[in-house]
Amino acid sequence: MNNRVIELKSKPSLTGFGSCVGKTESEGPISQDFDMCFSDDGINQSSWEKAECELLSNAVEIALKSANKSFDDIDIAFAGDLLNQCTPSSYSFRNKNVPFCGLFGACSTMAYSMLLATLTVDGSYADTAVAATSSHFCSAEKQFRYPVEYGSQRSPTSQRTVTGAGAFVVERNKKQKVFIPRILIGKVVDLGVTDSSNMGAAMAPAAAESISEFLKCTKTEPKDYDMILTGDLGKVGSILLKDYLINNKGYDISAVHNDCGLIIYDLEGQKVDSGGSGCGCSAAVLASHIMKRMNNRELKKVLFIGTGALMSPLISLQGESIPGIAHIVEMNI
């Protein structure tokens, strides 16, 4: 194909959305926008992993309800998360009688699942598709770094994995809602970052590659969008992205750029170092705050870039660097 940007002729619509978060997120600046807030990150479950399953299940149920749908209406569900074997995704859809596609795109999974859902709906392979993802601070720290119970010190470049989940229902030709006209599938980009406490730096090059490619292919400029929204680069990664885009690609996105990891927390008042991260970060922000602002017509054109660090603790210990990926979903109203 000559053009990497895929145009979706039927303009698939986001007809339902749901979000669900934990304690720290519900104390942050956009807490009033979430559908469901838990005051305890244990979510009444016996493990952090089961707590994350609960978050994801709730987000999917809320999204279905808001689209007047049930599990039986889902033709294909796309879901993934950060945990090994994508446990929350598989278990949330277990015995739900839903054709299921499990994904691994690390923190890029909200954009990634949305773009596959829109592709299958646009191609009439599904009438109703669901895209969903989750993350949990405690299950992620335990798996990727140290169990939180150890109380290990955190670096100022580190980000707080969001305890949260988001889900969308995608359908064809529902013109009254937010729709997706174009998408771009990311590439695996690795510039050699090896610091697992600096995910923003590992993901920024992939985000820059995808954003510059999208703008070039669509012959658009940053000012053509109300917001260029990255998933979870945080404070450090956002600075790197903007610098890299100006210096290497000639695009200045600073006037319209924001990052879900900077929106979900109060970086001054909450102890979150460089900001939020994790699949649940962009999922919960997009499926609440951003969708509400779009439905209010405060935002009409949003370029959403799901950013993921494809980090494996095992291969990192074997000396490998951390590849990044960034998938793009354009959202219009």
Added chain:
Amino acid sequence: MNNRVIELKSKPSLTGFGSCVGKTESEGPISQDFDMCFSDDGINQSSWEKAECELLSNAVEIALKSANKSFDDIDIAFAGDLLNQCTPSSYSFRNKNVPFCGLFGACSTMAYSMLLATLTVDGSYADTAVAATSSHFCSAEKQFRYPVEYGSQRSPTSQRTVTGAGAFVVERNKKQKVFIPRILIGKVVDLGVTDSSNMGAAMAPAAAESISEFLKCTKTEPKDYDMILTGDLGKVGSILLKDYLINNKGYDISAVHNDCGLIIYDLEGQKVDSGGSGCGCSAAVLASHIMKRMNNRELKKVLFIGTGALMSPLISLQGESIPGIAHIVEMNI
């Protein structure tokens, strides 16, 4: 959608394929069919994980070459594997300049990646798509059970994870080759199996659900296919599948059923317990032995069912059972 089976109007073709295996597989009954055999499972790498990356990279390169393509020709690559964070898949496509979709479908990944590749090609979202997957006995045992260096005892229901990889190139309207007319996306089915040494039993119910649904929706019978080929149920799972289909669904597939886990090894002469398993099992068998038999017109109609146990060692320790999934790709010539 009223019908779960998706018909692919453009009949996407498998224009290239490649397979690559380790020592035990190259000593098995179909060794002459593989494109590349390694006599040492270390594949000249410093870790089992890096050895698996090497297997997958080689399979993809062979598949591309056989289709007269290069990495630059790939519009979308779909790949996944068994390792945490899908390391072999991400690292095989790292900095290769290829739009990349990472998947997690456990051992179902060959069928799963093929069906997504055919969907995107059929919908004209890609002209050339790649589907690929791998597994490695030592990296899988280390992650899911015990490092092989421990020499732990194996149960007779256990299967040997295949050290191998397979890859396909999918294109539109190339009528001279094997093509894919129909697919079915599996559901997450869990009947409560908790024995991580009996993956066949965990996957058989999902395979039965998908096969009976496919036959029902397409109004076909087992005798309409030259082969109904499951991915890696092994000896125990194959018996369970056939019994379950006769007793619960009324379909007798015994005359045409075979399983890649029974084809790749000599169950009498090689110490492989219940047979082969892993993403690489069906991948290596399909991308060699089966494709050669189809291209020779020995087989004209094959129903390939990728079977996966979505097992998480962590959630198993927390008392959960093992869900299964089975995706179907119909292959005709």
